[in-house]
Every structure is written in structure tokens, then in C-alpha cells.
Amino acid sequence: MAVTIQGKRKEAEIMTDIKIYNGNQIGGCITVISSSKAKVMIDFGENLPGAEAADPAFDWEAESIDAVLFTHYHGDHIGRFKEIPRSVPVYMGKVTRQVMTTIAKYTKDTDALQILQDDTRVRKIKAAQPFAIQDIRITPYLVDHSAFDAYMYLLETPDKTILHTGDFRGHGHRGNKLLQMINTYIRRNGTRIVDVLLIEGTMLSRLTEKVYSEADMLKDCIRLFKEHRYVFLICSSTNADTLATFYQAARRNGIKMFAHPYVCEQIDHFREAAAGYRESKDRNRETAGGYHGPYDFKYVYPYAPAKVIPAYGNPQKDVTQEEIMRKEGFCIVIKADEPYKKWIERFRDLDPVVVYSMWEGYLNPEHKAYNETYKAFLDSCGHVEYIHTSGHATAELIAEVINAVEPAESIYPIHTENAKALERLNIKEELRGKIRYE
Numbered sequence: 001m002a003v004t005i006q007g008k009r010k011e012a013e014i015m016t017d018i019k020i021y022n023g024n025q026i027g028g029c030i031t032v033i034s035s036s037k038a039k040v041m042i043d044f045g046e047n048l049p050g051a052e053a054a055d056p057a058f059d060w061e062a063e064s065i066d067a068v069l070f071t072h073y074h075g076d077h078i079g080r081f082k083e084i085p086r087s088v089p090v091y092m093g094k095v096t097r098q099v100m101t102t103i104a105k106y107t108k109d110t111d112a113l114q115i116l117q118d119d120t121r122v123r124k125i126k127a128a129q130p131f132a133i134q135d136i137r138i139t140p141y142l143v144d145h146s147a148f149d150a151y152m153y154l155l156e157t158p159d160k161t162i163l164h165t166g167d168f169r170g171h172g173h174r175g176n177k178l179l180q181m182i183n184t185y186i187r188r189n190g191t192r193i194v195d196v197l198l199i200e201g202t203m204l205s206r207l208t209e210k211v212y213s214e215a216d217m218l219k220d221c222i223r224l225f226k227e228h229r230y231v232f233l234i235c236s237s238t239n240a241d242t243l244a245t246f247y248q249a250a251r252r253n254g255i256k257m258f259a260h261p262y263v264c265e266q267i268d269h270f271r272e273a274a275a276g277y278r279e280s281k282d283r284n285r286e287t288a289g290g291y292h293g294p295y296d297f298k299y300v301y302p303y304a305p306a307k308v309i310p311a312y313g314n315p316q317k318d319v320t321q322e323e324i325m326r327k328e329g330f331c332i333v334i335k336a337d338e339p340y341k342k343w344i345e346r347f348r349d350l351d352p353v354v355v356y357s358m359w360e361g362y363l364n365p366e367h368k369a370y371n372e373t374y375k376a377f378l379d380s381c382g383h384v385e386y387i388h389t390s391g392h393a394t395a396e397l398i399a400e401v402i403n404a405v406e407p408a409e410s411i412y413p414i415h416t417e418n419a420k421a422l423e424r425l426n427i428k429e430e431l432r433g434k435i436r437y438e
């Protein structure tokens, strides 16, 4: 399903066109924006697991896309990248490329690896640094999300300025500067007019949900580690913020983090990027807040309980990783999957706690994304705690962003199952009339 809106024709040859695909669902995110000279796609995502419809075919030949811009590395935005014809360049953040490469490496996906390692095809984007595809000027802005480097894109065609938010939120470690970033860099204190806003509305289906911020979660996790020194953590290996929250909470209690080498490699990407932000001269501009603190990840080790850790100078004092874990406590990152049961069993005598820090929808048999494996795994775990925060903007923040962007022409909710709820938000009256639907 697609909707086409057309810009005002100022000159015969200038006309901006926007096509939104799958805007009325979460998943399969695709937007195509064209001027008279260029056509760019923002995201080429897969439908979420359990979706009724298969991913619809995209007619690359007829559409002749000049470039694909990815907002971030979640599958509902980047999942179909291998289908993109080899002649089309793809733009993504540095960490997005690294995270995708690590996934491809560990899943032995040689096709994906080949694309990701192709420097002529994969183009790097940098926050607040504009580039052009023909007559479309594009500026990415880094935002807070449950993916480490997620971007909004501002596209300026000869007759329209369009902001595509991608996925974002305000309650993560880097979220508090979002509105300031919009006012200063996107709106330039009111001097730049945005005509069209495409805004994600995941949380429009969960209007009453209260914000549980990463900061609140950190406080709760510090308490958790005080009470329980042996914690298995089930969370996404690419959710840098949740990993950072648990890592920081563990560290405050003198506890180290352990994980599969794959997870350690992902964590290395986050640590390295955050260190780069620290050195950046203009970090507010580049990072929508420049908050690098939680991602130091210094005490994260590949899980190898039998490994001998040498006590330098005195071999008699050598210890195994397991001895350290048992003495100091641990936060071991796992997946809700069969092979990890052995990891838990090894420490069963310590009465460990398993923390599930992912979306609860996966555990709900009523939900289409229900995951039987996760449910069965958790049922076998014993003591389970549920601690999770959403990667998406609350309804309140969605309204604040709309008011700050103040689109001159139209507002399109995307990435939502409840677009109509946008009308009930606390947005300025003159903006309410600009809401359009797919």
C-alpha cells in the first residue's frame, strides 16, 4: 500500500513526491522521496515476525532508486538490504555497518558480508553532515533509540523540506536533548521551515503507558544487583542502552559482565563509538546530547568459565573465570534459547535470577509476535524478573516533536498501528488539521 503526495509545482520541472509504504503497521518501513532529478528510499525493512502479510515485492527496475538511506540497524528498517540491486549505493551510520557486519559474520551470511564490505557501495553518514543526491540535500541527525546509531533524515528538495524521524525516543541515556536538537539544528531557531513531517507512532497503540526511563531502570537495576549478585540477562545484543544500564548497575556493585563472543563484539562497537563522541569537538551537534558516559564497557568478558585467569607473578594463585564469577557475582548476557540452559544450570546452586529485558509481547500467546521458544525457556528458568523499557517515543514526546517541528504542510504518522490516535494528542490546533493518513 502506498500513498503519494505531491509538492506544489513552482516551476514546471520541480515537483517533490513522497511515497509511504506500510505506514499503518510497525515493520516493513519503506519511504520513497523523489524530486525531478533524484529518487531516494529511506529504509527497506522487513515485516515483523508473525506479520500476516509477506514482504511485498518492490519493483526496482520501474522505480529506479538512486540511493537507499538507512535510519538504523533494526530489521524492520534494514532487513531487506540484500534485495537492493548492486548498482544502488546504500547510506548508513558507522555503527550500523559494524553491527550488521558482526551479525553477518556470526550467521555466516556471505552475501550480506560481501555487500557490507564493499566500500564503493556502502556510504558512511555522519550526524549533522549534509550530502547530496543530485538535487536533494540530505542531513542525518543522531537520535536516541534502542539502536545505537539511529538517525532522523532531513531532505531538502528544490521545493520541499521533509523530515523523516525514523525510530526515536526521549527517555534513553541520550534522549534529553532531542527537542533542543530539533530547535537548534533542524529548525535553526525557527528560521528553517519543515514542510512535511513523517513521524513514527509505535506508542500510539499504547497511549496510557507510563515512561520508564533508562535512568529509572538503572536505579532499579542497582537495587537488583544489591540483592542478587548472580544475574542472567536476556536482552537484545544490539540494544546498547539496555546493555549499558545493566552493565553500569552491575559495576556499581563491583560485578563484571560476561557474554558470548558475538555479544562482546557488538559491545566493542558501542564502546568504540562512544569513545569517539567523547573526543568529538562538537559533540552536542553530532550526538544530540553527546552523552557517552554509560558505554565504557570496560569490564565485559567473553563467557568462558573454565578459562584460567593468570595471577601475574604467582601461578599458584591462578583462578578460573568461574571462580571469579562465584566470588564476585556476575551479569551474564544470554538468549532465551536452549544452548544457554547449560549456562544457567552450571550456576544453579547459587540460585541465580534471570532478567527478561525485552518486549513482553513476545511472551503473550495472544500476540501475533508470540515466541513459543522464549516462553518455554523462561518457564524453565526458575526466578525470573521482568525489567524493560521501550525504544520508542511516548505519545507525549510525539506531540512535543510535532509542535517543535511545526510542519507547514502535512504530518504523516508512520510505523504505527494506531495512526488516528495522533489527533487526540496535545498538539497545536493549527497542526491538527495537517495530519494526513496513508
Ligand SMILES: [Zn+2]
Residues within 6 Å of the ligand: 072, 074, 145, 146, 147, 167, 391
Ligand atoms: Zn528501531
Ligand SMILES: [Zn+2]
Residues within 6 Å of the ligand: 027, 029, 074, 076, 077, 167, 415
Ligand atoms: Zn522500527
